[in-house]
Amino acid sequence: xxxxxxAETAAPLDLLDERLRRGDGWRSVAGGLWRxxxxxxxxxxxxxxxxxxxxxxFQSLNSVFLSSANLVNLLMESASVGIIALGVVCVLLVGxxxxxxxxxxxxxxxxxxxxxxxxxxxLPLSMAAALGAGALIGVVYxxxxxxxxxxxxxxxxxxxxxxxxxQLWLLGDTGAINLPFESDLxxxxxxxxxxxxxSYVLVVVAAGWLFxxxxxxxxxxxxxxxxxxxxxxxxxxxxxxLLGLGFAVWYLNRARGVGxxxxxxxxxxxxxxxALTRTGWGRSVFAVGGNAEAARRAGINVRRVxxxxxxxxxxxxxxxxxxxxxxxxxxxQATGAGDVNLNAIAAAVIGGTSLFGGRGSAFSALLGILxxxxxxxxxxxxxxxxxxRFIITGLVLAxxxxxxxxxxxxRVAHGRAA
Amino acid sequence: xxxxxxxxxxxxGGRPILSLRGISKNFGAVxxxxxxxxxxxxxxxxxxxxxxxxxxxxxxxxxAGVHRPDAGTLTFADREVTVASPADAHxxxxxxxxxxxxxxxxxxxxxxxFLGRELRRARLDEVTMEIRSWELLRQLSAKIPTVRVxxxxxxxxxxxxxxxxxTLLGDPRVIVLDEPTAALxxxxxxxxxxxxxxxxxxxLGVIMISxxxxxxxxxxxxxxxxxxGRNNGVFAAEAPSEEIVAAMIxxxxxxxxxxxxxxxSVKGEA
Numbered sequence: 022x023x024x025x026x027x028a029e030t031a032a033p034l035d036l037l038d039e040r041l042r043r044g045d046g047w048r049s050v051a052g053g054l055w056r057x058x059x060x061x062x063x064x065x066x067x068x069x070x071x072x073x074x075x076x077x078x079f080q081s082l083n084s085v086f087l088s089s090a091n092l093v094n095l096l097m098e099s100a101s102v103g104i105i106a107l108g109v110v111c112v113l114l115v116g117x118x119x120x121x122x123x124x125x126x127x128x129x130x131x132x133x134x135x136x137x138x139x140x141x142x143x144l145p146l147s148m149a150a151a152l153g154a155g156a157l158i159g160v161v162y163x164x165x166x167x168x169x170x171x172x173x174x175x176x177x178x179x180x181x182x183x184x185x186x187x188q189l190w191l192l193g194d195t196g197a198i199n200l201p202f203e204s205d206l207x208x209x210x211x212x213x214x215x216x217x218x219x220s221y222v223l224v225v226v227a228a229g230w231l232f233x234x235x236x237x238x239x240x241x242x243x244x245x246x247x248x249x250x251x252x253x254x255x256x257x258x259x260x261x262x263l264l265g266l267g268f269a270v271w272y273l274n275r276a277r278g279v280g281x282x283x284x285x286x287x288x289x290x291x292x293x294x295x296a297l298t299r300t301g302w303g304r305s306v307f308a309v310g311g312n313a314e315a316a317r318r319a320g321i322n323v324r325r326v327x328x329x330x331x332x333x334x335x336x337x338x339x340x341x342x343x344x345x346x347x348x349x350x351x352x353x354q355a356t357g358a359g360d361v362n363l364n365a366i367a368a369a370v371i372g373g374t375s376l377f378g379g380r381g382s383a384f385s386a387l388l389g390i391l392x393x394x395x396x397x398x399x400x401x402x403x404x405x406x407x408x409x410r411f412i413i414t415g416l417v418l419a420x421x422x423x424x425x426x427x428x429x430x431x432r433v434a435h436g437r438a439a
Numbered sequence: 440x441x442x443x444x445x446x447x448x449x450x451x452g453g454r455p456i457l458s459l460r461g462i463s464k465n466f467g468a469v470x471x472x473x474x475x476x477x478x479x480x481x482x483x484x485x486x487x488x489x490x491x492x493x494x495x496x497x498x499x500x501x502x503a504g505v506h507r508p509d510a511g512t513l514t515f516a517d518r519e520v521t522v523a524s525p526a527d528a529h530x531x532x533x534x535x536x537x538x539x540x541x542x543x544x545x546x547x548x549x550x551x552x553f554l555g556r557e558l559r560r561a562r563l564d565e566v567t568m569e570i571r572s573w574e575l576l577r578q579l580s581a582k583i584p585t586v587r588v589x590x591x592x593x594x595x596x597x598x599x600x601x602x603x604x605x606t607l608l609g610d611p612r613v614i615v616l617d618e619p620t621a622a623l624x625x626x627x628x629x630x631x632x633x634x635x636x637x638x639x640x641x642x643l644g645v646i647m648i649s650x651x652x653x654x655x656x657x658x659x660x661x662x663x664x665x666x667x668g669r670n671n672g673v674f675a676a677e678a679p680s681e682e683i684v685a686a687m688i689x690x691x692x693x694x695x696x697x698x699x700x701x702x703x704s705v706k707g708e709a
Contacts (some may be wrong), residue, residue: 034573038584241566301560304546308554311543318525318541319555319605379545433591 033248050254060431067424068372068388071417075392079399086399089276095391095398096273097210100286101126101345102361103390106368107293108337110386111330113369114297115310116378117166117173119334121158121180122365126342127357128184129155131191133206133343134198134352144205148343155339158184159332166331167324173331181362189354197353200346210347213281220270220279228263232256282344286387289337293383306330310378341365360411367414368393371421375429392417454517455480456644457502457533457613462511464497471497472508472668479613479644484635486647486655486676489665490687495648498665499617502646503535504528516612534606535615540598548572548586548593552605575604579634596627603634613644620654632658650687652680 058066079086105122112119129151137147158180165176192198200207215223232255239249273279297303308316309326317323345361346352370376371392372385393414400410455478464472472494479485489495500506504522513520515531522528528535542551549565549572558564572586581600583593590598599619606614619635620628635658638645649655655662655676662674664686672686 035569035585035587038582238566245566245570247566247569299563301557301563304550304554304557304563307546308543308550311545312541315541315543316554318537320526320529321555379543 033243034246036248060434065373065384065388067421068385068392071371071392071421072388072395075395075399079395079402083399083402086402089272089274091398091402093273093276093278093280095394096283097280097348098398099390099394100210100280100282101341101348102364102368102393103286103341103386104289104344105338105341105361105365106372106386106390107289107383108334108341109365109369110372110374110381110383111293111297111306112173112334113310113374113376114306114378114381115327115330116313117327117330118366118376119162119177119331119338120174120362120366121177121184122334122338122341123357123359123362124181124184124188125155125158125335125338125357126345126361127352127354128188128191129339129342130346130352130356131188131198134200134346135191137204138198138200148206151343152336152339155336156332157335158339159335160328162335163324163328163331167327185358188357192352192354197351199351202350206343206347207350210282210344211350214278215281215284217274217278220274221267223284224263224266224270227266228259231262232259235259290383290387297383302326302329307379310380312379338365360414364390364393364414367418370425371418373425375425376422453480453482455514456516457646458514459501460512460514462498462501462508462513464494464501464506464508470668472501475511475665475668475670477646477663477670479646481612481644482639482642483661484639484645484647484659486649486659486662487665488648488650488652488655488662488683488687489671490650492667493665493687494668495650495665496617497668499535499537499615499648502528502533502613502615503537504533529609532610532612533615534609534611534613536599536602536606536617536619538617538621540602542590542598542602544591545589547589548576548583548601551590551601552586552608554605556608571608575607576600579604579607579637581634582630594627595623596630599623599627599631600634603631603638607638611643613646614638615646615648617648618650619647620649620651628654652683655683656680 057064076087085091105126109119109122132151132154133147136142136150137144142150162173162176162180165171166173189196202208235250235255235258236252239252239255242249270279297306305316305321305326308319308321309323313323316326342357346356349356368389369381369385370389372381372387372389374381374385374389396413396417397410400413457477457479459475459477462472462475462477463470475494475498477485477487477498487495487498497506501508502522504525504527507521507523513522515533520527520531522531522533525535543554546554549568552572552575553568558568569586576583576586579600581597581604583597583600590601593601603614603616603619616635619631623631632654635645635647639658639660647655647659659676662676662678662683664671664674664683666687666689671689672683674683674686
């Protein structure tokens with residue numbers, strides 16, 4: 022008995038149960054990862070592998086693909102739809118859908134251009150107006166879904182058509198409004214790049230911050246008698262981030278470097294990641310997506326969660342539309358039209374956010390849009406027309422969703438959350 | 440683990456913490472509850488039994504604030520109260536564990552325990568929440584190996600434990616359990632019954648809805664029978680099952696007693 026007692030006091034509070042596999046250090050970490058993958062909890066693994074395959078194929082077909090200049094371009098192009106996809110992630114997390122993100126982004130682009138160029142409003146005011154319109158659209162959707170019980174699929178499908186109409190009406194007969202090149206918005210989206218030194222400073226800050234937060238958490242956990250990641254593991258993780266990001270930044274700096282636009286996108290991803298994983302709001306988003314009735318009974322204001330998510334999605338769509346217009350230096354009838362809508366949703370899903378709610382992450386927008394933009398960019402380089410782009414993006418989406426379904430079945434069989 | 444003899448926080452039969460008097464609830468032309476009385480004291484387990492359609496679920500929903508009674512009074516801690524919403528029930532200290540448990544399968548045990556009452560909502564205090572989760576589960580002698588797995592991977596009994604443990608975080612004074620053992624195996628049922636006894640030891644008033652007579656007799660101090668939405672007798676837990684069943688079904692001459700009688704006579708002939 023005494024021996025058992027001693028062993029128990031030595032083990033962290035959360036690892037006392039004798040049924041748990043216990044172990045320290047690297048082998049247990051690797052073993053744990055392997056068990057997770059085998060049980061169908063694939064995480065980002067399929068996307069990363071997919072990206073490697075896509076990049077290898079395109080590089081072998083056209084050696085320009087992985088050049089610094091092209092990658093800089095690829096990242097800049099991915100920001101606008103990526104930002105839209107961020108909003109889609111939120112809506113998918115609560116088990117709803119927004120099919121109108123494309124039209125909302127187009128409407129926002131048109132609204133910015135009309136007020137800024139045609140009516141001569143100050144730029145911040147135009148942008149605020151467009152973002153406000155986006156937020157308002159989100160409020161309307163949320164009211165329709167929560168108060169009137171309209172399925173979000175239908176509400177946003179109606180929105181898709183209506184807002185496309187308003188966009189065309191705003192743009193008038195010419196169908197396009199050019200944004201002046203010297204405006205801050207266009208400059209930001211096209212020409213603003215980080216100075217080389219600053220990009221490296223940011224890499225070091227990112228790795229240092231990752232280590233500091235990880236170490237802080239581990240220390241608090243150990244002080245509280247819980248198990249914690251070992252310091253060597255934290256150092257290794259930060260070192261990997263430092264080297265990986267450092268190499269990427271060095272490679273991009275051989276061309277124009279890292280765009281402020283892309284950095285802003287990444288910052289948005291990180292902010293949303295924090296909000297989703299570390300705040301009460303994020304917890305309620307996952308809870309509502311997992312079991313809305315349970316969330317309601319736990320005292321969560323489900324209606325407010327839905328509203329926040331729809332507002333966030335439409336506002337991010339508006340922001341994405343503005344940036345798309347700025348990239349083009351024009352808002353026209355094609356802004357937000359065509360495949361923007363589906364690309365944004367596909368990016369979220371390819372990135373690993375479940376269509377059924379309750380599972381996903383802000384990073385899925387980033388990874389998913391990289392996949393989609395790589396395909397689009399690679400095919401453009403090969404001079405293949407958009408028919409191929411649609412076909413291949415569609416196939417990748419089908420593959421991603423199939424993989425997710427299979428992994429989901431495996432997760433259920435292994436007793437992990439579906 | 441040699442606890443001294445457990446003294447209930449208040450002797451059963453003391454002043455009731457929660458009293459229902461003349462509760463009625465109609466759904467259109469259907470009278471789901473008519474003039475129902477119910478008392479529960481601190482440290483007492485009251486079982487509410489009844490056949491299908493007896494009004495057990497409606498009674499649970501009235502207690503949980505899901506339905507408002509059409510008539511009757513609720514007295515909680517000597518104060519007449521109205522329970523107009525689940526939030527009201529929470530605020531008073533009446534916690535309800537529904538049959539479907541209402542857990543989020545995609546969230547882990549800690550996240551479910553603290554759902555809706557996370558510590559430090561702007562920057563979640565995960566460490567403190569984890570420690571409090573362990574403390575709570577230890578107090579209940581719950582057999583959950585790790586709290587960082589999604590609830591989807593837990594067994595039925597473990598989920599029931601998580602659902603009950605969650606209500607304790609709100610420091611309730613009355614816990615309403617709706618069919619806590621309905622879907623459980625033998626060992627898991629025993630686990631949950633132990634848990635209910637521990638709730639009683641903590642001085643909570645427990646209202647347990649069930650139609651498993653064996654479980655009821657194992658833990659309940661009193662058995663309240665509902666039949667067709669009305670009170671139909673209060674029994675001590677030691678009362679013979681046949682009497683309770685008779686009250687549930689409505690007569691001493693009923694399907695169950697006839698079957699029992701037939702079985703006896705068959706045995707007699709053999």
